Amino acid sequence: MKIIFDWRLSRVVDEQGNIVDEIFWDGQKSPSSVANRLLKIQQGRLIPEVKTLSERFPEAQIDPIGVLSEPNWPRWDESEEVFQRATLLLARMGVADSSRDMDRRLEMLVSATLEARSSWVAAESRCIEWAGLFITEADLDSQRHEIPQSIASSGTIAEASEKLGVSPPKHMPSDSEWSSMVSHASSVTSSSMILEKLEDSIREIATNHMPSLSELLGPISAAKMVSLAGGRERLARMPSGSLQVLGAHAAMSAHRRGAPPPKHGSILFSMPQVSRSPRWVRGKIARYLAGKASIAVRVDHFDGETWGKSQIDEINSEIEAIKAKFPKPPKRS
Amino acid sequence: MANKSKQIVWGVRREGRTLWTRNAVKGVSVRGERRKRDGRIEWRRWDPTRSKVAAAILRTRDDPSTLLPNPGSTCLYLGASSGGTVSHIHDFVCGVDNHHGGQLVAVEISPRMVRDLVKLSDRRPGLVPVLGDARKPEQVAAFIRGKANWIHQDLSIADQAETFVKMATSFLAPGGIGILSLKAASERSSEGDDNSRFQKAERILMESDLLLQERIDLKGLEEQHVVFTCSSSTGN
Numbered sequence: 001m002k003i004i005f006d007w008r009l010s011r012v013v014d015e016q017g018n019i020v021d022e023i024f025w026d027g028q029k030s031p032s033s034v035a036n037r038l039l040k041i042q043q044g045r046l047i048p049e050v051k052t053l054s055e056r057f058p059e060a061q062i063d064p065i066g067v068l069s070e071p072n073w074p075r076w077d078e079s080e081e082v083f084q085r086a087t088l089l090l091a092r093m094g095v096a097d098s099s100r101d102m103d104r105r106l107e108m109l110v111s112a113t114l115e116a117r118s119s120w121v122a123a124e125s126r127c128i129e130w131a132g133l134f135i136t137e138a139d140l141d142s143q144r145h146e147i148p149q150s151i152a153s154s155g156t157i158a159e160a161s162e163k164l165g166v167s168p169p170k171h172m173p174s175d176s177e178w179s180s181m182v183s184h185a186s187s188v189t190s191s192s193m194i195l196e197k198l199e200d201s202i203r204e205i206a207t208n209h210m211p212s213l214s215e216l217l218g219p220i221s222a223a224k225m226v227s228l229a230g231g232r233e234r235l236a237r238m239p240s241g242s243l244q245v246l247g248a249h250a251a252m253s254a255h256r257r258g259a260p261p262p263k264h265g266s267i268l269f270s271m272p273q274v275s276r277s278p279r280w281v282r283g284k285i286a287r288y289l290a291g292k293a294s295i296a297v298r299v300d301h302f303d304g305e306t307w308g309k310s311q312i313d314e315i316n317s318e319i320e321a322i323k324a325k326f327p328k329p330p331k332r333s
Numbered sequence: 334m335a336n337k338s339k340q341i342v343w344g345v346r347r348e349g350r351t352l353w354t355r356n357a358v359k360g361v362s363v364r365g366e367r368r369k370r371d372g373r374i375e376w377r378r379w380d381p382t383r384s385k386v387a388a389a390i391l392r393t394r395d396d397p398s399t400l401l402p403n404p405g406s407t408c409l410y411l412g413a414s415s416g417g418t419v420s421h422i423h424d425f426v427c428g429v430d431n432h433h434g435g436q437l438v439a440v441e442i443s444p445r446m447v448r449d450l451v452k453l454s455d456r457r458p459g460l461v462p463v464l465g466d467a468r469k470p471e472q473v474a475a476f477i478r479g480k481a482n483w484i485h486q487d488l489s490i491a492d493q494a495e496t497f498v499k500m501a502t503s504f505l506a507p508g509g510i511g512i513l514s515l516k517a518a519s520e521r522s523s524e525g526d527d528n529s530r531f532q533k534a535e536r537i538l539m540e541s542d543l544l545l546q547e548r549i550d551l552k553g554l555e556e557q558h559v560v561f562t563c564s565s566s567t568g569n
Binding site: 076092094 | 444447448471477478479
């Protein structure tokens with residue numbers, strides 16, 4: 001005996017296909033109530049009629065797709081329109097719900113930051129070169145950070161030179177040239193601000209969404225890692241070896257064709273524990289850190305006890321121990 | 334339409350190397366495709382480089398009409414994406430305001446794509462957008478009115494063939510057609526080259542209860558893709 005159902009009718013049928021019992025849904029057939037029932041069925045929860053039938057016939061098996069093979073299931077032409085509207089409503093609700101997903105929100109922030117940073121780098125270096133062409137006495141290294149701001153906030157290039165504490169240029173830009181320079185420089189300063197804002201919100205979300213991983217790698221790297229993996233859950237389910245090479249996609253595919261394996265991906269390499277260590281221990285440290293990071297993200301995802309400073313200190317001292325163990329490069333054979 | 338065009342099924346015409354479907358929403362292109370009028374009928378160009386089903390129709394050695402559902406049938410489309418191909422299928426399975434009484438259930442897991450699909454379904458009665466996992470029969474069963482006469486699976490996941498066999502076993506009606514678009518790049522990277530992946534999928538289909546009809550290589554229209562056409566074994 002089995003229980004088969006759709007959103008309108010639930011039915012108990014025996015092995016011979018005879019109808020033993022059935023309940024019609026007598027609720028109001030509005031798109032939203034139908035959408036709710038469809039959602040319940042889709043999520044594998046029981047609709048009330050199935051529950052009732054299951055209590056009446058405890059031995060009957062509930063078959064969620066059995067209705068499809070039922071030859072004498074009634075057709076529902078009259079409720080086609082309300083069904084159609086319900087499915088549209090349900091799909092819309094699902095789309096609206098996707099903004100609840102912190103992974104997606106983090107992904108937007110991480111990608112926006114990445115793009116903003118790459119355009120900022122190009123614009124900033126152009127701004128410096130441009131200013132340097134005219135203001136020849138300014139030090140482009142030590143005064144680098146002041147230059148965009150000085151240009152953007154000045155009325156003339158002489159004023160900008162004054163702000164930078166150097167003598168005015170020998171040749172002046174034309175009026176329209178100078179005004180372009182100012183707009184360009186102010187776009188650089190405003191994109192620095194945008195970048196800061198973006199990173200602030202990543203920090204805020206990452207420390208909430210994956211506190212342990214953020215404690216271990218820093219919130220920005222933690223967020224990048226989650227976004228590379230395609231979500232916190234996927235990162236949590238990854239073996240630590242995959243985590244170790246996240247961001248080393250090209251090196252990994254070269255490895256599949258026979259090249260030596262990458263020691264670490266871009267995110268682990270950005271950790272000072274890895275990049276500031278001697279070359280011959282980087283792989284060891286990256287492997288160790290990846291292992292710890294994979295534990296950290298599992299702690300975060302599966303509601304474990306969040307790591308605090310003491311755990312991180314322990315990890316860092318272990319890293320120091322690894323470094324101390326291998327003070328010299330291995331001998332080449 | 335000119336005399337040289339040939340009808341494949343109702344609402345689908347072939348003209349040389351191009352395909353056209355009878356537009357169910359007059360005056361609207363779904364993704365910028367060409368439209369042309371023929372009296373009171375408007376036709377929409379079905380681009381074989383953007384639709385694997387269209388490519389398969391052009392490439393098949395069988396009668397192309399055996400690959401397509403008939404007007405008024407029940408269809409299941411797994412991995413609908415933003416609904417490009419779906420819209421063409423809808424054109425002839427449902428028609429204007431679904432006067433054929435067809436049903437086309439389009440399943441897609443990405444909310445971003447379902448957003449576009451909803452917009453499409455708004456003007457196309459009979460098209461049912463479902464936000465859900467196309468690998469899970471329980472997530473789809475509530476939306477389809479019965480077993481499907483036509484199933485197309487186009488998913489970028491590993492184990493596409495296994496999934497297809499599972500879904501077709503649950504949903505394909507006796508005498509129905511199942512079409513699997515297999516993307517080599519989505520299968521597990523450790524298992525040999527593209528061709529061996531296609532062969533593995535072919536083996537899985539042959540060992541299943543489905544009857545494999547044809548393997549269609551889409552080279553030139555869609556790289557690294559083959560389409561398998563199957564029919565459900567007769568009876569049940």
